[in-house]
Amino acid sequence: MSGDCFSIFTLLRQAWTGQGGLKPMWREPEPKSAYDAVIVGGGGHGLATAYYLAKEHGMSNIAVLEKGWIGSGNVGRNTTIVRSNYLLPGNIPFYEHSLKLWEGLEQEINYNAMVSQRGVINLFHSDAQRDDHVRRGNAMRLHGVDAVLLDREGVRQRAPFLDFDHARFPIHGGLLQPRGGTVRHDAVAWGYARAADRRGVDIVQNCAVTGIRVEAGRVIGVETSRGLIRAPRVGLACAGNSSRVAAMAGLRLPIESHVLTAFVSEALKPLINTVITFGAGHFYISQSDKGGLVFGASIDGYNSYAQRGNLPTIEDSCEEAMALIPALGRLRLLRHWSGIMDMSMDGSPIIDRTPIAGLYLNAGWCIGGFKATPASGWCFAHLIARDTPHPVAAAYRLDRFATGHLLDEAGTGADVTMH
Amino acid sequence: MRIPCPHCGDRSHDEFSYGGAADRRRPTTADFGPEWLDYVYLRDNPAGLHRELWYHGSGCRCWLIVERNTLSHAITAVHAVLPASSPAMEDA
Known part of the structure; x- marks a missing residue:
């Protein structure tokens, strides 16, 4: 079991022996x-x-x-991002099963996957959208999934840097799934x-x-x-x-296959300790342990196998970031990359x-x-x-x-x- | 990605809305069956040359047929769905 396992002792020993004793993991x-x-x-x-x-x-x-x-x-x-905050009966049990497997994954495969249940907050920006989120939260709870309705002050406690008084999309509150989070x-x-x-x-x-x-x-x-x-x-x-x-x-x-772009910023001191999604657009953001803000938005919107998106989508994504967190205005992007999504009908x-x-x-x-x-x-x-x-x-x-x-x-x- | 519109010239793709595969044909039958399943839900989704519809909403407001490579995003041909002299064009 040595050589492809990483205890503190093997890491220290390898540090003194030129990393020569490590073997491929598969x-x-x-x-x-x-x-x-x-x-x-x-x-x-x-x-x-x-x-x-x-x-x-x-x-x-x-x-x-x-x-x-x-x-x-x-x-x-x-x-x-990992979460199970779905609405439909055909979806919730599946994604909840997935979240439960995430919770036990590191012990199951003896590997540090950095499973971090830092919570996922879906923001809402109007009374109608609040009703919609309440419905989703109730559907989740009926399936035994955790869901907490946050009012505006509840969101502010967790994320004071959001633009609560945005002229078009003021933040009314959010639906929190405390067990959601991120995994490396x-x-x-x-x-x-x-x-x-x-x-x-x-x-x-x-x-x-x-x-x-x-x-x-x-x-x-x-x-x-x-x-x-x-x-x-x-x-x-x-x-x-x-x-x-x-x-x-x-x-x-x-x-249909479509291209979706994700982004990471330069590293910051700890700012966002949860996952936040913008309810007035399509945007989701968290902070990695290295300090970079990791975020994404929508697919470009045309068939693609290129693993490379286009500039208008990057501009849209950054505009959504600014609408949600104006403090990000001077932040620089470190990199962005794209994947090909199998978009079902x-x-x-x-x-x-x-x-x-x-x-x-x-x-x-x-x-x-x-x-x-x-x-x-x-x-x-x-x-x-x-x-x-x-x-x-x-x-x-x-x-x-x-x-x-x-x-x-x-x-x-x-x-x-x-x- | 820039789309060479036959009416407006070379424009950024965010002036356009995507309309999907160009050669789907609406079934003539009113009953849902294999033809409607095919038309509404199934796609060729090729990796390579794709004939597709784009609507130039921030320009000439015409529907275009674009031939584009989905592996490289290179556009090889663009033409308007309706000829420029058609009555529908004059209404637009």
Whole structure:
């Protein structure tokens, strides 16, 4: 257990011995020609799926295939927020399951993921919006989730630097979820990868899937840049590239890929000790332990696979920051980066079987996939191992667009720029 | 990203609203079935060349068909949905 574990003693010993005794946290195996199951996509969701397949379902002869390297996609490109403050019955139990898994994650995988339950406050700026937030809070509490309604003074106590008397969007209060917060995103990928590897999962990096082989309506394997890999069960967890990979099996998904940009500022002394979202726009901000303000806003709003956004969106995002916290006016941006979002047509994800036997789909996370990582892996592993949906993910059906059982949390219809 | 509008010239994309894939066709049947499912919910979502609609709300107020590469954002062709001499254009 030494070499890839990090106690204070190993760190001190390594400091005196030139860091030469550390070993990689996961192997770099050559892919085998066949597995019991293959997960396409080595992001947070794919790695969590592999870990829970091995841990909860005893399947260790499995591989995770990643076209780049672990953590290069959206699991390393988000704003690290975790929460379960949803409204719809099909969503709340799933996201609450996810938050509970976050709460136990570090012990589960023996990895410091810096899980910080610093609270998430959704601000409201009018009486009507207050009613809406009360409704959401009540829905959460009926599902056993924590929710606290804050009045204006309650918000002021926690975040005195907000522009409470903004001429257009005065702050009336906020809905607080005390158990929400942030998690160090890269550590989630690395921790799940190490934990899955230790249970025998092959994590194969630089292995792009180029085709999905189907015979008589049943999947038999995937073609990759490193040869054919046979598997009777294939799970797709490809985030922004879901449509491209599903198309290899002839599937057309209710998904558009869009670019979303996140930002981090230069480091400040402690300013924001919670997560705050702006109710009059679409903006969310927290402060990392290094001191940088981490924030994001909306997708650019046009189809993109570029992992690179455009300047008008950056300007919009910074205007929202200024509307909420005028004190940020002289702050400089350190960097910004973009990821490709798999925007589903109702704003909710899909964890389901496909019309092809043995082929399973995990997609449609829109801009909120990071918080779902543990439960997504948990439920996708359940689906792949047992061929039946997990109860808390039962609403995430692929056929709901045909049957009308949509999960439209924002109530905006099939326009992904509105989610 | 700048869109070369055939009426207004090269303009920043924030003058435009995005209208999605250009070649979707509204079904003629009134009954919800595979055609409506396809039209409302399913997308090709290509990585590469994409024919798409943009509305120039802060300019000529015309709908445009733009051919753009979704991997690079490079725009290769733009033309108006309606010809400039059409009655609808004169009303606009």
